[in-house]
Amino acid sequence: MKASVLALALQAMAVQAVRILQSNDDGWAELYLRTFNDALRSSGHDVIVSAPAENQSGTGGRDAEPSNRQAACHYNSCPPNSGAFGHNATRPDLNWVNSFPATSMRYGLDRFGPELWGAPAELAVTGPNYVTNLWLAVHFSGTVGAAVYAAHEAGVPAIAFSAASPAGGSQPWTTTPTPSHSLVYAELATQLVNKLVDSGKPYLPDDVWLNVNFPAATGACSRASDFKWVLSRINTGLLSSRDVEWCGSDRLPHEQRVYDTDGCYIPVSIGDASDRSTVNDVARQEIVLDKLRDMLVCLP
Ligand SMILES: *[C@@H]1O[C@H](CO)[C@@H](O)[C@H](O)[C@H]1NC(C)=O
Ligand SMILES: *[C@@H]1O[C@H](CO)[C@@H](O)[C@H](O)[C@H]1NC(C)=O
Numbered sequence: 001m002k003a004s005v006l007a008l009a010l011q012a013m014a015v016q017a018v019r020i021l022q023s024n025d026d027g028w029a030e031l032y033l034r035t036f037n038d039a040l041r042s043s044g045h046d047v048i049v050s051a052p053a054e055n056q057s058g059t060g061g062r063d064a065e066p067s068n069r070q071a072a073c074h075y076n077s078c079p080p081n082s083g084a085f086g087h088n089a090t091r092p093d094l095n096w097v098n099s100f101p102a103t104s105m106r107y108g109l110d111r112f113g114p115e116l117w118g119a120p121a122e123l124a125v126t127g128p129n130y131v132t133n134l135w136l137a138v139h140f141s142g143t144v145g146a147a148v149y150a151a152h153e154a155g156v157p158a159i160a161f162s163a164a165s166p167a168g169g170s171q172p173w174t175t176t177p178t179p180s181h182s183l184v185y186a187e188l189a190t191q192l193v194n195k196l197v198d199s200g201k202p203y204l205p206d207d208v209w210l211n212v213n214f215p216a217a218t219g220a221c222s223r224a225s226d227f228k229w230v231l232s233r234i235n236t237g238l239l240s241s242r243d244v245e246w247c248g249s250d251r252l253p254h255e256q257r258v259y260d261t262d263g264c265y266i267p268v269s270i271g272d273a274s275d276r277s278t279v280n281d282v283a284r285q286e287i288v289l290d291k292l293r294d295m296l297v298c299l300p
Contacts, residue, residue, distance in 0.1 A: 017044040018197055021108045021121040021150065023051045024129060025059065025142025026170045028096040028104075029077035032128040032163065032182055034173040037094075039186035040125075043194060048116055050108025052142075053078065053085075053096040055170070057130075061145035063106060066099035075172035092116060101126070101142035102149040109154045122157075123203055124150035125193060128185045129162035130170035132213045134267075135256050138234055138276050147209045152273035157196070157204035160271075161189045164216040181217035187224040188214060188266065191295075199291035205284040211269040213259055221264035228297045230258045231289060232267035233278040240278070244285040247298035252278075252285075261299055268292065 020040060024033045028051035040047045054074035066084035073096055078086055085107060088094040095112050097104035105124065113121045129143040138144050147160035163185045171179070192212065196203045204210070211234055215221060231246060232255040242250040258267035270288050272279045279285055289296075 016197055017046055018122040019113065019117050019119060020045050020047045020193070021105065021113055021124045021156070022047055022049045023101055023105045023108060023124070023126045023146040025052065025056045025101040025126075025146065026130045027052050027054045027056070027074040028094065029073060029075045029173050030130065031171040031173055031175050031178070032130060032185060035178055035182040035186040036125070036128060036161070036189050039190040040193065043190050045193070046117065048093045048095065048108055048112050048121075050095045050097060050104045050112050052101055052104050053098045056101050056142050058140050059100045059142040059145065060140050061102050061148060062100040063102040063149065064099055066097050066103060066107070069098045075174075077173070101146035105146040105149045106153070109150065109156060120156070122201075123193065123197070124156045124158040125161065125189070126158070127161035127163070128189060128214065129160070130165050131162065132164055132259065133160065133162040133211065134213055134259055135234060135254070138211060138271075144211065144276065148271070148273045148276060151204070151209040152207055155206075157202065158209040158273070159192065159196075159212060160209060161185070161212045161214070163214040180222065184217040184222070184224050185214050188227055191224070192229070192268070195292060195295055205287045207273045208279055208284055208288065209271040209273050210288070211255065211271045213255065213267055215259055215264060215266065227264045227266050229268055229292065229295050230265045230299055231292065231296055232258045232269045234269045234271055235277055237278060240280050242282065244282045244289055246289055253299055258299060263300065265297075265299065
């Protein structure tokens with residue numbers, strides 16, 4: 001799909017515009033983040049990016065004051081000796097921070113957002129991460145770390161997006177044409193954002209974040225419309241209390257199982273921001289279910 005077609009598709013489904021803080025762990029100049037940024041803006045949202053100056057994959061929830069950079073940023077996206085944080089010269093909404101993902105989220109929420117918006121962020125999103133963050137990986141992911149920082153430390157509802165990705169590493173924001181999988185992930189992530197925004201405030205219950213993983217956008221799953229959303233758990237839940245009644249069961253499926261099922265299923269897990277496990281209380285699970293219900297399907 002061409003970028004202009006994507007923009008039109010998203011404008012057609014535009015909802016109320018909200019202030020969204022966007023981060024990741026692959027770096028501010030990474031392609032997936034920028035494609036998603038374009039899609040959110042096309043949908044009418046007021047988005048500020050605050051993300052690490054370079055790849056900070058696997059740094060979890062670490063948070064440390066940014067230090068001055070000597071080297072250029074990732075993909076030469078800022079010149080050498082640019083200080084501890086900075087922004088695109090013509091796009092002050094695109095910010096980098098020379099530290100961890102959670103730190104960049106903190107700077108975005110505490111500093112760049114209030115400076116540019118004069119108001120707090122209403123929603124935080126991270127990613128889409130280059131490669132998935134399922135189950136055990138959730139504990140090491142900086143993309144998850146930044147989302148959990150927003151939900152737990154700052155009380156801002158947050159969604160972490162991650163995606164199956166071709167080998168070879170992430171790509172720079174200047175990659176042209178934009179690869180179709182990056183466009184599909186951006187469109188899907190924007191659909192979920194708009195669904196939550198449509199559901200009204202509060203967008204998520206207290207201390208809840210969503211962990212979302214897109215299977216490969218190839219073959220039978222090449223278009224956004226091929227994908228289906230499934231409510232899931234981060235951990236298996238063998239020893240957990242019952243889940244909300246859904247799809248004829250009181251145990252939500254494990255996100256890894258959803259992801260591994262043939263048929264373009266996207267697991268959406270209800271995360272507990274206090275420990276990165278699944279929210280083990282039916283009341284908060286039910287609030288999320290009610291918000292997403294009419295876009296969800298059951299696994300076959
Ligand atoms: C900065 O923004 C300009 C204008 O949108 C764009 O052409 C350029 O690629 C951006 N550079 C970075 C590093 O974001
Ligand atoms: C980012 O860093 C991680 C950890 O060092 C590495 O495994 C990964 O391949 C890097 N990603 C890219 C796209 O360079």
